[in-house]
Amino acid sequence: MMDVPGRHRGETPPPGPFRQEFWRSPLRGPWLASVLGSALLPLIVICAITGFLSHAAYYPWLDGNSVTGTGGIDLGFDLYFDWPTSPPWLYALNQGLHVTTGVMAIPLLLAKLWSAMPKLFEWPPVRSLAHALERLSLGFLVGGSLFVFFTGVMNIQLYYVWGFSFVPAHYYAAFIFLAALGLHLVLKLSVVRRAFREQGVVRPLRQDLVHTQPEPAREGTTAPASPAPPTLSRRGLLATVGAGSLGLGLMTAAQQIGGPLRPLGLLAPHGRSLGSGPNEFQVNKTAAAVGVSRAQVGRDWRLRVHGARTLEFSREELLAMDQHTYSLPIACVEGWSTTQSWTGVRLRDLIACAGSPEAMPVLVESLQAGGAFSKAALATEQVADSRSLLALRVNGADLSLDHGYPARVIVPAAPGVHCTKWVSSISTIGA
16 A cells, blocks of 8 residues: 555554545645735734733723733733823724734634644644644644634624633633744744745746646645645635635724725624714613613712812713813724714813822722723823813713713723713722
8 A cells, every 4th residue: 555645654543534635625735824824924913912002001000900800910911001192093093903903814714724624633643742842832723713713703793602701811812822823833934934935935826727736745734645626726715715804804994994984894793874963873881781770870960089088070060160172082992993072071170179189090980880891990191181081072962871971081092991981980099
């Protein structure tokens, strides 16, 4: 019997996918895997960097801002720097890139997993220390990528089908995925260089269906030992995957860019048509969803400001103070953003009324009944910015209940969840 490349003498693999001749697609091989990986890598790098920057924008070291479920314990994974408030659209851009590149990566990731599928069923499972490291990195890489991207997509659609907290699970799984990716790149760099040296970077793309030939079957590669006739050229496969990636990217970016592109945002969780009234824009969570009733925001509502002394303000008293209007975006972690015109009292003026310095961190609490984001801490730089408001009106009209009536926080370049709605109190930290 003729030896099959990749099979060691005296070793009979189980039937089915553990046998190399099971995998017959003539498109698989080091070149295809290298091209898909090269296209996927920059998207993953951008998605990872913006993801960690998004975490830093939460000021996770401030009391009340922990999104990793550590209860304030420093696990050494936080980025420590002051997230700027200018330009005001910075977080919208960052999170838009994070979500868009993540979604764009999905078709490429699935194609890459398809191209590497035979590696998951290699027999024997371990041949050497180097092979064991490769298998280990591949296992963590596949498992980590599927978990990170699946949970990310479900979060974008606000559909949680699990019993754990999304943010810490997604955040720490990203470290596992990226560590496995780094090890995988080191182990596979020589394979990529050899594939491009032998096949060229673009030469296989010039081959039509008739001239599509399988790559040489070598031990340890995914090139088929018994290739079937091609039914699709490599350029046809890559064009299909690329079109899927660009299409998903456009549909995702449309909900961030808005304007004439908004109807293309087919994946937008908040719909594509939001009406034309002053309060007709995206609402992540309604008042009913978080247990805020109209009775709680009625005439008896008071804003408590705790500083060197404690003050209470009715909505009418807040409206009687100096009002300021700024056009600022709300940018949510799910990737959507919207820019509106907000009117209200500067946060620094409020804490100054309570006898505290204008520039110091504060804790903002909501009427919202519990939940991960019923309170948020704002850093000194955020409070000191003249555009940071306790907003009372939007686009010239009173806030609607779903948009935070009677008062909500608006801070330039802050994550949307820190623009607290239904504010009940503002307290200085460290006074």
